[in-house]
Amino acid sequence: MKDIREDIAWAKINQDVLKSLENPRKLFWIILFVAIAMVGVAVGCEIYQYQVGLGVGNFDNPHMWGLYIATFIFWIGMSHSGTLLSAILHLMHADWRKPIYRFAEAMTTFSLMTAGLFVAVHLGRVWQIYYALPYPNGRQVWPNFQSPLLWDAMAIFTYLSSSILFLYVGMIPDLAICRDNMRDCWRKKFYTVLSLGWEGTDRQWRNFRVTYLTIACFLIPLAVSVHSIVASDFAMSQQPGWHITSFPPYFVAGALYSGCAAIITLFIILRYVFKFEEYMTLPILKKTVRLTFAIAMVWTYLNFIEYASVWYGHNQVAKDLLIQKATGPYAPFWWAMNFLGSVVPFIMFFKRFQTNIPVLMVVSLLLNLGMWLERWMIVAPTFSHGYYPWTWDHSQWPSFVQWGIVFGSFGWFTMLFMVFCKVFPSVSMYEVKEMVYHRSRETKKLGAVEGAH
Amino acid sequence: MSVSTLLENWSDYRHLHPVDDVPHNPYKWAMSIDLDACSGCNACSVACYAENNLPVVGREKFAHGQAMHWMRIERYWDEDISAPGGRDFPDQGAQFLPMMCQQCEAAPCETVCPVGATNHTPDGINSQIYNRCIGSRYCSANCPYKVRYFNWYDYPTTDNVWPAEMNQQLNPDVTVRGKGVMEKCTFCIQRVTVAKNNAKTQGRLVRDGDVQTACQQACPTSAISFGNLVDPESKVYKQWKAQHVELDKEAQTKDKEEGGSDLRGYRILEELRPYPSVMYLERVRETAI
Numbered sequence: 001m002k003d004i005r006e007d008i009a010w011a012k013i014n015q016d017v018l019k020s021l022e023n024p025r026k027l028f029w030i031i032l033f034v035a036i037a038m039v040g041v042a043v044g045c046e047i048y049q050y051q052v053g054l055g056v057g058n059f060d061n062p063h064m065w066g067l068y069i070a071t072f073i074f075w076i077g078m079s080h081s082g083t084l085l086s087a088i089l090h091l092m093h094a095d096w097r098k099p100i101y102r103f104a105e106a107m108t109t110f111s112l113m114t115a116g117l118f119v120a121v122h123l124g125r126v127w128q129i130y131y132a133l134p135y136p137n138g139r140q141v142w143p144n145f146q147s148p149l150l151w152d153a154m155a156i157f158t159y160l161s162s163s164i165l166f167l168y169v170g171m172i173p174d175l176a177i178c179r180d181n182m183r184d185c186w187r188k189k190f191y192t193v194l195s196l197g198w199e200g201t202d203r204q205w206r207n208f209r210v211t212y213l214t215i216a217c218f219l220i221p222l223a224v225s226v227h228s229i230v231a232s233d234f235a236m237s238q239q240p241g242w243h244i245t246s247f248p249p250y251f252v253a254g255a256l257y258s259g260c261a262a263i264i265t266l267f268i269i270l271r272y273v274f275k276f277e278e279y280m281t282l283p284i285l286k287k288t289v290r291l292t293f294a295i296a297m298v299w300t301y302l303n304f305i306e307y308a309s310v311w312y313g314h315n316q317v318a319k320d321l322l323i324q325k326a327t328g329p330y331a332p333f334w335w336a337m338n339f340l341g342s343v344v345p346f347i348m349f350f351k352r353f354q355t356n357i358p359v360l361m362v363v364s365l366l367l368n369l370g371m372w373l374e375r376w377m378i379v380a381p382t383f384s385h386g387y388y389p390w391t392w393d394h395s396q397w398p399s400f401v402q403w404g405i406v407f408g409s410f411g412w413f414t415m416l417f418m419v420f421c422k423v424f425p426s427v428s429m430y431e432v433k434e435m436v437y438h439r440s441r442e443t444k445k446l447g448a449v450e451g452a453h
Numbered sequence: 454m455s456v457s458t459l460l461e462n463w464s465d466y467r468h469l470h471p472v473d474d475v476p477h478n479p480y481k482w483a484m485s486i487d488l489d490a491c492s493g494c495n496a497c498s499v500a501c502y503a504e505n506n507l508p509v510v511g512r513e514k515f516a517h518g519q520a521m522h523w524m525r526i527e528r529y530w531d532e533d534i535s536a537p538g539g540r541d542f543p544d545q546g547a548q549f550l551p552m553m554c555q556q557c558e559a560a561p562c563e564t565v566c567p568v569g570a571t572n573h574t575p576d577g578i579n580s581q582i583y584n585r586c587i588g589s590r591y592c593s594a595n596c597p598y599k600v601r602y603f604n605w606y607d608y609p610t611t612d613n614v615w616p617a618e619m620n621q622q623l624n625p626d627v628t629v630r631g632k633g634v635m636e637k638c639t640f641c642i643q644r645v646t647v648a649k650n651n652a653k654t655q656g657r658l659v660r661d662g663d664v665q666t667a668c669q670q671a672c673p674t675s676a677i678s679f680g681n682l683v684d685p686e687s688k689v690y691k692q693w694k695a696q697h698v699e700l701d702k703e704a705q706t707k708d709k710e711e712g713g714s715d716l717r718g719y720r721i722l723e724e725l726r727p728y729p730s731v732m733y734l735e736r737v738r739e740t741a742i
Contacts, residue, residue: 052606052607052611053604053605053606053607053611053632053633054588054603054605054633055514055517058517059519059603059605060517060518060519060605061519061593061602061603062599063518064590064593064603065590065594122589123587123588123589124586124587124588124589124590124603124633124634124635125586125587125588125632125633125634126587128587131567131568132567132568132587132589141585143567143568143569144564144566144567144568144569146564146565147565147566147567147569147591148565149565149566149589149591150567153567233591236565237561237565237591237595238597238725239594239595239597383594386597387597387598387725388598388599388722390527390529390550390552391599393518396517396518
């Protein structure tokens with residue numbers, strides 16, 4: 001099976017992708033409506049929490065952080081696969097990424113935007129959030145550069161701005177195609193402004209290539225550092241279950257894992273909703289699934305490393321916490337996380353399931369549920385069973401306010417993503433053309449049938 | 454700092470804890486608490502509520518673990534009350550431990566605050582700047598004692614903890630904290646400041662007994678002593694000295710002696726190297742009769 005048919009005419013590629021901006025299937029509107037409704041729930045919860053105070057989330061003395069931080073890590077993690085697909089695989093010349101990298105990159109940007117909201121939702125005094133940024137001021141008060149939380153703020157800002165830039169720069173030739181094919185309407189003006197006068201001259205392509213490659217190279221170390229720094233929030237503290245050296249690579253692996261699983265989910269949805277069957281083909285899905293399986297195994301390995309380093313370490317409190325996770329009130333979630341994260345991916349090991357769309361849809365959602373549980377199991381049990389026995393609290397659970405905001409964040413992400421796909425070409429037209437061109441040249445060389453165009 | 458410093462003599466610049474860094478002079482506030490004298494009467498806790506404008510959150514929020522007691526009396530039982538057949542309140546065997554911010558010298562909370570809202574004062578108190586706090590709660594997450602309390606609700610206004618006229622009893626020397634900031638025991642820094650100012654106008658240093666914390670003042674059995682650890686005349690200095698407890702050690706020499714030491718002084722979670730400024734004196738009685 002080939003990744004893509006090599007006889008698709010270039011004009012048809014334009015036509016098919018541009019059609020996605022105009023008439024998606026009805027399911028698109030249903031998803032968008034549900035997503036907006038979910039955002040409504042979160043906004044309601046946040047207004048209530050903002051008015052009354054964070055206490056309505058059922059936080060208390062040991063349980064200082066809850067679902068907000070867990071979900072924050074989840075969304076930061078989700079953002080990594082976009083960079084993996086568009087930057088790392090770009091440098092490795094894996095051209096099967098071409099039809100799917102655009103939406104993966106959009107996923108990066110929007111999941112970062114979702115994660116950023118959780119910082120605001122979590123803070124006690126969100127109106128003073130700018131204190132955490134190093135801005136020049138008359139009193140010469142600076143943030144605390146020792147704090148991993150500050151590194152976090154800076155890393156996320158950098159990552160968000162560079163990933164927006166990367167997404168935008170990579171889209172310029174496609175925006176020009178949109179501009180040239182639009183009837184006179186707001187879209188025409190919109191694409192005219194955004195395409196920055198792109199004409200597709202030789203000089204423009206050269207500059208474009210260099211810029212794109214430079215940002216790609218810049219983005220890769222950023223992606224690794226962002227989640228390492230999020231891991232430092234925990235690893236740099238001295239709490240049991242957090243103070244673990246292997247956390248940064250463990251977090252990065254978990255991030256790529258959940259991101260790849262999300263790519264499978266969105267792949268399946270976009271393929272159906274925008275009728276991209278010609279471009280998001282099953283062989284590409286198969287490659288993504290294999291990649292996800294490989295990362296799942298890396299994550300499983302690092303997960304066992306974490307348990308082993310706690311078990312064989314000399315910190316009795318950390319060991320007690322590990323036992324507490326496996327047997328205490330969090331046990332169902334902890335075991336579910338291990339099962340979903342390490343056992344369920346083996347479904348993807350079997351060839352017959354690697355292209356089975358319904359199975360993959362369910363599996364990819366389960367994997368992400370597992371990865372969300374992983375983050376929760378990192379954050380919450382440490383608070384419930386820390387160093388000081390008098391403050392152990394095994395009976396405090398997040399209230400509907402916390403759950404509502406977490407629930408709504410999925411709607412917020414979906415809403416942004418769906419609007420993006422309706423406004424911008426979610427398949428990279430120029431790169432698919434490149435791919436088709438290269439494939440058809442290879443076939444010619446082999447003396448096989450010539451392409452149709 | 455030059456590159457050569459980084460590469461060659463880095464170890465000269467490393468410091469293990471702030472005591473080496475800035476020697477406390479002329480003050481280092483510290484405490485010692487005699488658990489044998491403590492009767493668990495909670496007077497210290499009440500005094501702290503009154504002195505430091507702590508909101509009384511009510512039964513429901515207390516049950517939710519949202520109490521604001523900077524000074525809390527922890528109760529432990531000799532027998533395991535969670536064991537099958539165990540009673541919630543056995544007839545005997547209750548032990549008490551007053552717990553408040555340990556004013557660590559290398560405080561885990563200070564390094565993690567993103568905005569630097571919690572700092573070390575030159576006289577060794579871990580201070581909290583309410584106006585600077587953005588409520589990330591990282592400090593509490595990293596506190597091994599969990600003695601930091603967060604304003605989950607807006608107690609002075611919407612929760613109306615001090616209704617009209619009751620607000621007349623608020624201590625004017627202490628800020629009333631609003632929603633979304635972290636707070637904790639300050640070693641009654643408002644009293645320390647007054648004592649320091651008085652001493653300064655008289656051209657001398659603060660003498661032992663010039664300043665008492667609210668909890669110390671209220672304790673009927675004088676279990677709590679507070680004072681200047683660098684002043685050889687102070688009671689706290691003498692107690693720490695007698696117990697062979699040293700501020701800048703993560704394990705006391707006396708504990709390494711063969712057969713163990715008969716001295717009662719110890720610091721809680723000392724091995725984590727926060728270098729707490731509160732010394733507890735172990736109970737003499739094995740069990741309460």
